[in-house]
Amino acid sequence: MKEKINVILLYTNPFKEFLKLLVSLIIPILIWTSYGIPTHFIYQFYLTIKAIILSVKNLYEYRKATKYLQNDFxxxxxxxxxxxxxxxxxxxxxxxxxxxxxxxxxxxxxxxxxxxxxxxxxxxxxxxxxxxxxxxxx
CATH class of the missing domain: 3.30.40.10 (Zinc/RING finger domain, C3HC4 (zinc finger))
Structure with missing residues (x-):
């Protein structure tokens, strides 16, 4: 059961990071229309996008590794x-x-x-x- 939970978390992590990005964009967009973009928000968006890319990469590598494990080893x-x-x-x-x-x-x-x-x-x-x-x- 524990291994199934770990796999589920691995699959849902990119979606979690994407939702985090969307939520962190909604309120600042309302503020940006009036006052401009603060620089500390840009860095946070960069970190969130980097986390999304890393999550998707980890998921891809895990799927590739398990495919090789089942078929080639x-x-x-x-x-x-x-x-x-x-x-x-x-x-x-x-x-x-x-x-x-x-x-x-x-x-x-x-x-x-x-x-x-x-x-x-x-x-x-x-x-x-x-x-x-x-x-x-x-």
Whole structure:
């Protein structure tokens, strides 16, 4: 359930930032028509627009990472599980149908990796750049 809430927040964050921009524009526009634009408002609009762009970029990268996770990364084999069968995130046992193997060789639960990819696009153990291998350095 917690991972679903995190994904929902990731999807709604750009809309939240956009609404914040709209609300912060309504009242100042009424004032600007009479007195002009104060410079401190311009900086706040810049920060809000930057936050919207960052939110959309994070959402795009997360969707791309989860797509690669599902389609391009190998499922774990029994040999992988014999060597390493505990997920470092949740400390529970991994199984053949619910885990993925990263290009660096480390194995984790698919749901745990989805949550990790919301923040970073690297292997949590060795810091290997997972996304740069999969999409040609993007």
């Amino acid at each position: 190998a499922n774990v084999t029994q040999e992988d599980l014999d060597r390493e069968n505990i997920c470092i995130f949740c400390r529970t046992e991994m199984h053949l149908n619910d885990s993925k193997k990263l290009p660096c060789g480390h194995c984790h639960h698919t749901n745990c990796l989805n949550q990790w990819f919301q923040q970073k696009r690297t292997c949590p153990l060795c810091n290997f750049q997972v996304m740069s291998i999969q999409n040609g350095g993007d």
